[in-house]
Amino acid sequence: MDRFMELAMAEAEAGMAEGGIPIGSVLVCDGKVLGSGRNQRVQLGSAIRHGEMDALENAGRHPAAVYARSTLYTTLSPCAMCSGAILLYGIPHVVIGENKSFRGEEDLLISRGVELEVLDDPDCIALMEQFIRENPELWNEDIGV
Amino acid sequence: MDRFMELAMAEAEAGMAEGGIPIGSVLVCDGKVLGSGRNQRVQLGSAIRHGEMDALENAGRHPAAVYARSTLYTTLSPCAMCSGAILLYGIPHVVIGENKSFRGEEDLLISRGVELEVLDDPDCIALMEQFIRENPELWNEDIGV
Numbered sequence: 545m546d547r548f549m550e551l552a553m554a555e556a557e558a559g560m561a562e563g564g565i566p567i568g569s570v571l572v573c574d575g576k577v578l579g580s581g582r583n584q585r586v587q588l589g590s591a592i593r594h595g596e597m598d599a600l601e602n603a604g605r606h607p608a609a610v611y612a613r614s615t616l617y618t619t620l621s622p623c624a625m626c627s628g629a630i631l632l633y634g635i636p637h638v639v640i641g642e643n644k645s646f647r648g649e650e651d652l653l654i655s656r657g658v659e660l661e662v663l664d665d666p667d668c669i670a671l672m673e674q675f676i677r678e679n680p681e682l683w684n685e686d687i688g689v
Numbered sequence: 690m691d692r693f694m695e696l697a698m699a700e701a702e703a704g705m706a707e708g709g710i711p712i713g714s715v716l717v718c719d720g721k722v723l724g725s726g727r728n729q730r731v732q733l734g735s736a737i738r739h740g741e742m743d744a745l746e747n748a749g750r751h752p753a754a755v756y757a758r759s760t761l762y763t764t765l766s767p768c769a770m771c772s773g774a775i776l777l778y779g780i781p782h783v784v785i786g787e788n789k790s791f792r793g794e795e796d797l798l799i800s801r802g803v804e805l806e807v808l809d810d811p812d813c814i815a816l817m818e819q820f821i822r823e824n825p826e827l828w829n830e831d832i833g834v
Contacts, residue, residue, distance in 0.1 A: 585750065592737060592746045592774065601737045605730065608833050628773020628794070629737065633833040649773070652797075688753050688778045 545665060548572050548617045549641060555582040555595065556619045556671060562587050565679075565686050566671050567595035569618040571603045571635075573610055579603025585686055594686070595619065596626035600633070611635050619668045621648040623687060631656055641668030645676060646687065690810060693717050693762045694786060700727040700740065701764045701816060707732050710824075710831055711816050712740035714763040716748045716780075718755055724748025730831055739831070740764065741771035745778070756780050764813045766793040768832060776801055786813030790821060791832065 545553065548570050555568025559582040570580040581598025584590045593601065596618050611633035616622075621643035622630060630638060630653060639661045643650065650660055676683045690698065693715050700713025704727040715725040726743025729735045738746065741763050756778035761767075766788035767775060775783060775798060784806045788795065795805055821828045 589750055590746060591748065591750055591778075592742050597737050601735060603736065605734055605736055605830065607830055611833065624773040624776035625770065626773070628768075628776075629770040631769035631773075631794075633736075649776075685750065685752055688756065 545663075545667070546617070546639070548577070548615075549619070549639060549663065549665070551577065551580055552595070552617045552619050552641065553665075553667060553671075555580050555599075556668075559583055559587070559595075560671065560675065565682065566675050567618070567620045569595040569599035569616060571599045571614055571616055573606075573614040578606070578610070578614065583686070586682070592625070594623060594626050596622055597629060600629055608634060615639060617641075619665075620672060621646055621650060621662070622653070623648040624652075627653050630658060637661070639663065641665045642672065644669050645672035690808075690812070691762070691784070693722070693760075694764070694784060694808065694810070696722065696725055697740070697762045697764050697786065698810075698812060698816075700725050700744075701813075704728055704732070704740075705816065705820065710827065711820050712763070712765045714740040714744035714761060716744045716759055716761055718751075718759040723751070723755070723759065728831070731827070737770070739768060739771050741767055742774060745774055753779060760784060762786075764810075765817060766791055766795060766807070767798070768793040769797075772798050775803060782806070784808065786810045787817065789814050790817035 560566035579602035584593035627649035705711035724747035729738035772794035
């Protein structure tokens with residue numbers, strides 16, 4: 545596994561260990577990590593800190609030129625909110641651990657020119673499948689269904 | 690002005706007084722305010738707390754059934770990130786103070802069945818126009834350009 549996806553996976557696993565939703569993300573620019581994060585619904589009672597959003601928040605404020613050179617790594621296919629954040633900031637490249645357990649707004653991202661790379665990583669799939677099986681209500685809350 | 694849009698405007702004005710970006714939002718369900726908020730880029734150094742996101746965060750965690758009965762009031766047309774959050778949570782109705790100074794992803798929202806009401810409010814327009822004129826770099830950072 546790519547080292548940035550390994551870091552995203554480590555964030556997801558840390559979230560799982562905290563009793564949270566195991567999705568992690570890393571924002572990378574010019575080969576350097578700007579920020580990493582994980583879903584904070586349980587830990588912070590947050591409605592907006594999905595893994596991708598938490599990574600963007602932890603990365604801090606940046607001008608558009610930085611986002612335009614960045615790649616977002618995320619263990620799970622990004623939902624509408626996180627896809628919208630990717631579009632807002634013009635992040636051109638998203639590496640997705642898996643989209644088997646949930647497929648977000650990939651078609652919208654592709655239609656706007658974002659390059660997606662889906663790894664179909666078995667560890668990412670196994671982690672999400674276990675979580676969803678054990679926490680269906682929490683999962684539904686997180687994806688708004 | 691509708692009392693919920695008045696509250697959104699009061700949030701925007703409070704943000705302006707703090708040196709922040711003057712955009713405010715209120716999430717309302719069954720005639721009651723679940724949460725209100727304002728853009729926190731300057732105040733919290735936040736890349737994700739646009740007014741709408743701050744209102745959603747301050748409203749706390751809710752099941753999909755609550756969002757499905759909610760209306761989001763926001764002083765300015767929602768960007769891609771905030772529109773994505775509206776889609777994630779299935780918020781069916783958005784009242785927008787104005788879309789003259791910035792028009793977000795209204796077409797996407799309409800295409801997904803979200804009902805939009807644009808007030809073209811002169812106070813909302815005047816506040817944003819003043820802010821953008823005086824803070825073009827900060828504004829560009831906030832909308833990713």
